[in-house]
Amino acid sequence: MPLLAIYPRDRLMFPDKVLTHDEDIQRHLTGLTVGLRSLAAPPVAEFEAPEAFLALLVEQHDLAVFDYAEVFHHTAPPAYAEQVDAQAQTVHRHAQPTARWLLKGGGSFCLFTAGELYYLDCAPGDLLLLPAGMPHAFLPRVGQPGSVLRLAAKVEDLTSLDSPDCSLEGFQPLD
Template identity: 25%
Template structure:
């Protein structure tokens, strides 16, 4: 189940609030300029489906979002615990960073924890299958895929360079809860 835990920077061990209802998560994040939405596939996605099949299953909402926001590039990222670079990739994503344009991630399968550092708060968003999150350009965040990752996401951006991360050098992520497997 998707959730949102909101922490004040002064108390990373205890969230101020925890939300599990879609509408509450979406409205709380919208107040911070973050879009949270849910999409349903137009067709069943079979295990082992190609990237093209995954994109085709969500083509209508993808096209709508690309038109609305001017995104031009699309790709699919698939990661699981069988990957020999699991620990290295997890550590990289756990470093606080931002992007020069929106970070758009749609979860086709699996889950991941986006922790957004906005002003004096951290908004920890547990995204699962069918969740879309759009983190505005310049927002500092980190992503935890867990010790035993499994996720497939569709990413959208205006240019391939939009996927490049600028790391802040802040160790803030080490003070907040991680994704529990």
């Protein structure tokens, strides 16, 4: 089931809103200029060349602007853990629009706005189109390693910028 929880940035223990209908989730993400679509999750080999995944996106015309990719493998938090250590996750921000494609495993993307944190639960095949400058982080699901493909138009756009005003300290993700 899709899930989008919206937390106020000054109170990350309890969400103000939880959405579970695709239409509601899409409407909120569109308001942030974030795109979300579900594609077929490709089989992932541990050392698959990132460029091989770009060929799978040729049919997606709006993704044709992304010529560079890199795969990040996230280790699984222990199955006995009560929650992911959200504070240990890196917050990324990029000067240009980028995309994130969850290739394997499960997890959630945290999207930061000035006043809110959007917690989006994702499944393999989910692809996020992120606007320039949007801070975000990926939280792997407990017990499941995850692989995320990062896409950018230029190789330098894959480099993350500092996001000193974004923190997941005290964040309590929903399961």
